[in-house]
Amino acid sequence: MGVSKLKGALLCAVVSAASLSALPSKAEGLKCEPGETYIMNVMVSGHPYWVPVYQGFKQAAEAFGCETVFSGTPDYDISKQIASFEQDMVKQPAGVLLHPMQSDPFIEPINRAIESGTQIVTFAADSPKSNRTAYITSDNLAEAKFAAEEIVKQIGESGEYAVLENPGQSNHDLRVTSLISYMEDNYPDMKLVGRQATNQDSNAAYRATASILQANPNLGALWIPEAGSAEGAVAAVLEAEADVLIMHADITPTTLEHIKAGNIHMALNPNQGMQGFMGFMATFLAAHSDVFDPFNDYKVSGYNPVQIPYVDNGFAVITKENADSFDLNAYMEGRDPS
Numbered sequence: 001m002g003v004s005k006l007k008g009a010l011l012c013a014v015v016s017a018a019s020l021s022a023l024p025s026k027a028e029g030l031k032c033e034p035g036e037t038y039i040m041n042v043m044v045s046g047h048p049y050w051v052p053v054y055q056g057f058k059q060a061a062e063a064f065g066c067e068t069v070f071s072g073t074p075d076y077d078i079s080k081q082i083a084s085f086e087q088d089m090v091k092q093p094a095g096v097l098l099h100p101m102q103s104d105p106f107i108e109p110i111n112r113a114i115e116s117g118t119q120i121v122t123f124a125a126d127s128p129k130s131n132r133t134a135y136i137t138s139d140n141l142a143e144a145k146f147a148a149e150e151i152v153k154q155i156g157e158s159g160e161y162a163v164l165e166n167p168g169q170s171n172h173d174l175r176v177t178s179l180i181s182y183m184e185d186n187y188p189d190m191k192l193v194g195r196q197a198t199n200q201d202s203n204a205a206y207r208a209t210a211s212i213l214q215a216n217p218n219l220g221a222l223w224i225p226e227a228g229s230a231e232g233a234v235a236a237v238l239e240a241e242a243d244v245l246i247m248h249a250d251i252t253p254t255t256l257e258h259i260k261a262g263n264i265h266m267a268l269n270p271n272q273g274m275q276g277f278m279g280f281m282a283t284f285l286a287a288h289s290d291v292f293d294p295f296n297d298y299k300v301s302g303y304n305p306v307q308i309p310y311v312d313n314g315f316a317v318i319t320k321e322n323a324d325s326f327d328l329n330a331y332m333e334g335r336d337p338s
Contacts, residue, residue, distance in 0.1 A: 030288055032066035037093045038283055040276070042072040043081045043101040044200070048252050048328055049227070049272065050099075053123070055335060056276025057097060064284060069093070070338070076200065078102050082109055095119040095283035097136075097276075102168050103127040119286035119304065123279045124270065125170045134282035134308035138270035138315040140171050144178035146268060146317070147247050148187070151221040154245050154265065157187050159220035162194030162212045164205055164229045175225035175249055193219060198229040205232030213240050224248035227255045227267070234258050251318055251326055260323045267318040269326065275313040282308050 040057050042050050054070050061068045071088050073080040078101045086109060088096060096113065098120055100106040110120045110130035123136040151161060163180065166172040176195075183190045194212035198205040205228070213219060213236065222237070222244055224230045230248035234255070237244050248255065251269045258264040285292075286306045298305040318326050 030064060030284075030291060032061075032064050032094075032284075035067065037067040037069060037091065038095045038097065038280060038287075039069045039071050039088050039091070039093045040097045040279070041081070041085050041088055042070075042099045043078075044076050045070070045072040045074050047228075049250055051328060051337065052272035052331065053276035053279070055331075056273035056278075057280045058276075059273075060277045060280035060284075066094075066280075066284065068280075072099075076101070078105050082106065085109055085113075089113055089116065089118060092116075093118055094287040095121065097279040097283050098122050098127075098132075099124050100127045101125070103170055104129065106130060114304075119283055121279055121283040121286065121308075123275055125172075128170075131303075133286040133304050133306055134311065136275055136279045136282060136311045136313055137171060138275070139312045140174035141178050143249055143268045143315055144175050145182055147175075147223050147249075148179050148182045150247060150266070151223065151245065152187055152190065155220040158189035160191050160193045160216055160218050161221040161223065162192065162196075162216070162219055164196055164198045164208060164222070164224045164233060166199050166225060166229070167197050172225040172249075176223070179223055198232070200226055200228035202228055202232035202235075205229035206236045207232075209233040209236035210240065213237070213242050213244070217242075219244050221245040221247070226250050227252040230255050230258075230264065230267075234263050238263060253328055256318070256323055256326055256328075259318060260320055262320060265319075269316045269318050271314040271316060278311050278313055282306075282311065 038061055040054055058068045071084055073084045081101050096118060100122055103126060106127040107130045110127055110132055113120055114131050120132045121134040122132050126135045163176050165176045180192060193216045196208035198208050222233055224233055227248055227250040231254045234246055246264045247266055249268050251267050255264055255267060286304055289304050289306045292305050294305050
């Protein structure tokens with residue numbers, strides 16, 4: 001071998017050795033250590049929405065040999081959810097997939113958890129000012145646009161519509177405010193005649209809808225950002241024998257039956273299983289970020305290199321024709337709910 005070729009070979013060897021030394025420490029694979037646990041924390045923990053989400057979360061965890069826990073509070077109470085989250089930290093989980101009821105009150109608890117070594121990812125609702133590493137959700141702007149276009153398609157470009165809302169929860173706020181803005185920008189002859197906060201309470205939604213109907217006998221459509229309020233709204237519409245097109249986001253067994261019966265026009269439902277699956281993946285990767293060495297300044301800046309600002313888990317349109325595919329009892333047959 002000539003001198004120049006020898007120098008070249010030595011240089012390649014040095015570069016290769018340097019490259020290998022810079023590789024992440026656990027590049028040999030991704031899996032959980034024995035007992036490594038991930039928690040999914042929610043508010044109103046008895047709501048059926050969480051069931052398919054947790055199934056997706058758990059299925060992903062099982063693929064990597066990880067343990068999972070479902071946690072949260074049965075109440076619609078921010079202080080109680082934060083207390084449940086802080087109790088989760090006592091277990092020292094590797095990560096938590098969190099649905100924060102409100103964004104700002106969770107900033108400090110999230111940041112404190114991350115500082116203590118637990119990675120946090122939010123889903124379906126966000127705490128964007130916190131240091132959470134990822135946010136998994138359906139595209140609430142796309143949902144609102146779809147709902148607006150469907151309402152106009154069904155009742156025309158000139159009519160009256162109303163909305164129920166749940167102020168303070170980021171995804172619900174977007175679903176309502178975006179629909180109103182879209183109507184104003186694209187269908188100025190569509191008139192918003194009612195806007196009431198019902199906060200996922202079916203009884204409050206029943207009363208609010210009855211009041212809106214009484215004051216607006218020409219009401220053509222009703223948009224609702226979640227299914228709990230839709231349960232009360234459809235009861236009021238049926239009682240009044242009003243011809244009102246109802247659309248809502250999410251799904252419950254009750255609203256599914258109303259869709260089958262033709263009492264609710266359709267529901268826009270986030271892909272819950274994918275939400276849980278991708279939620280686990282984002283949390284797991286954040287907890288195992290040492291397998292990843294990106295080309296940026298994370299080493300000197302000190303942040304987790306696995307940053308995922310937004311993942312769209314998609315949404316499904318539920319109608320009378322495909323409603324059977326969203327039967328939660330059928331889905332859960334033979335599955336372990338815990």
